[in-house]
Amino acid sequence: MxxxxxxxxxxxxxxxxxxxxxxxxxxxxxxxxxxxxxxxxxxxxxxxxxxxxxxxxxxxxxxxxxxxxxxxxxxxxxxxxxxxxxxxxxxxxxxxxxxxxxxxxxxxxxxxxxxxxxxxxxxxxxxxxxxxxxxxxxxxxxxxxxxxxxxxxxxxxxxxxxxxxxxxxxxxxxxxxxxxxxxxxxxxxxxxxxxxxxxxxxxxxxxxxxxxxxxxxxxxYGSLSSGSRSAFYHYYRNRAATRFNKRYYGPLFAFISAFILSAITAIKEIRNPNLIWSGVKGAFKGVTMSVK
Structure with missing residues (x-):
């Protein structure tokens, strides 16, 4: 079927x-x-x-x-x-x-x-x-x-x-x-x-x-579930990226990518400190999450 x-x-x-x-x-x-x-x-x-x-x-x-x-x-x-x-x-x-x-x-x-x-x-x-x-x-x-x-x-x-x-x-x-x-x-x-x-x-x-x-x-038509410049987006998007890196490229690679991704988020959202903080939290949370 x-x-x-x-x-x-x-x-x-x-x-x-x-x-x-x-x-x-x-x-x-x-x-x-x-x-x-x-x-x-x-x-x-x-x-x-x-x-x-x-x-x-x-x-x-x-x-x-x-x-x-x-x-x-x-x-x-x-x-x-x-x-x-x-x-x-x-x-x-x-x-x-x-x-x-x-x-x-x-x-x-x-x-x-x-x-x-x-x-x-x-x-x-x-x-x-x-x-x-x-x-x-x-x-x-x-x-x-x-x-x-x-x-x-x-x-x-x-x-x-x-x-x-x-x-x-x-x-x-x-x-x-x-x-x-x-x-x-x-x-x-x-x-x-x-x-x-x-x-x-x-x-x-x-x-x-x-x-x-x-x-x-x-x-x-485009995304209906989340906004592209929300705290939700930055947290979960960055968390997913570094967790993926940890699984497939190792903890050190994920840790380095968390710094880079945090910097990218800060540059993009330089006028929105709350969004920057959400992105940083997400990036480093992904590094700490367990993977198999």
Whole structure:
């Protein structure tokens, strides 16, 4: 069974729009799981009302008992699908996206050729249809930063260049049950940011790869869950970056990157000392967190 998972947090209208586009254009999806990540704002009820009013037998709304971030919410849905739906193929889709054609079949066909990989789509801006990223991005670990691959380029240019990302965006990420059986689920200790990157790097250690499927394209409205200049953003983004570095490059590397990332945050937010402090706290908290 082929399952799409859409994580909702206080954005029921956008989530419904995303799900309806998948229902309309992706016939090989057998079921859509909408996971409300403990929104506590009426979102779960609105989503259930939508399913009931439309009599959607191939859509299930799950209410997570707590907000455990991107990884926790999607893991909750994956576990449920494995237990109740005999799911074999999963497609994680951001709720602030939509499709206007069948973007799932190319992903499925690629996984049928090799089920030991993650596959991702081209992500285009919903506003002006320009390329936001060619599947994912490039990592600069010591800086604690990543750069979207192909942003502003044309899809045709990127296809011709054939440059591959270091990781695939969780905005559109497909994989098989076999991958889960081999490496497990996402690390929920990140809470936000780097979860899917960590997952893919963990998979690489066992020979599981990644692949961009340029014939699969989603349109993206932009982040709905966090602001790009909030204390929340700086704390969790920096914490995730240094924790990731500690796991894959060692404690000393993570410690050095925490200083560099703190300096970068200070330069960017020089007029906002509270934001600087949140970023610094996050960077060094990541260094102290346990990793395996």
């Amino acid at each position: 082929n399952i799409a998972l859409i994580l909702n947090y206080k954005a029921a209208t956008e989530t419904i729009s995303c799900a309806e586009s998948l229902l309309e254009h992706c016939p090989l999806l057998n079921h859509i799981l909408v996971i409300d990540n403990h929104s506590m704002d009426g979102s779960e009820e609105a989503l259930r009302d939508w399913v009931a009013q439309k009599s959607l037998e191939n859509v299930t709304v799950l209410g997570s008992p707590e907000n455990n971030g991107y990884a926790g919410g999607n893991n909750f849905g994956i576990r449920w699908a494995l237990e109740h739906l005999n799911a074999e193929t999963f497609w994680v889709v951001n709720n602030d996206t939509y499709v206007d054609y069948d973007a799932f079949t190319p992903l499925l066909e690629t996984l049928q050729q090799n089920d030991r990989q993650f596959v991702g789509s081209l992500i285009l801006s919903a506003d002006d249809k320009t390329l936001e990223c060619y599947g994912g991005g490039k990592l600069f670990p010591l800086l604690g930063k990543a750069k979207l691959l192909g942003k502003g380029e044309t899809p045709e240019t990127m296809i011709e260049r054939n440059e591959q990302p270091d990781y695939l965006m969780g905005c559109s990420l497909a994989f098989t049950r076999r991958v889960i059986d081999e490496i497990g689920l996402m690390d929920e200790n990140y809470f936000m940011y780097s979860e899917e990157v960590d997952w893919q790097y963990r998979a690489k250690r066992t020979g599981i790869g990644i692949q961009v499927v340029p014939t699969s394209r989603l349109f993206h």
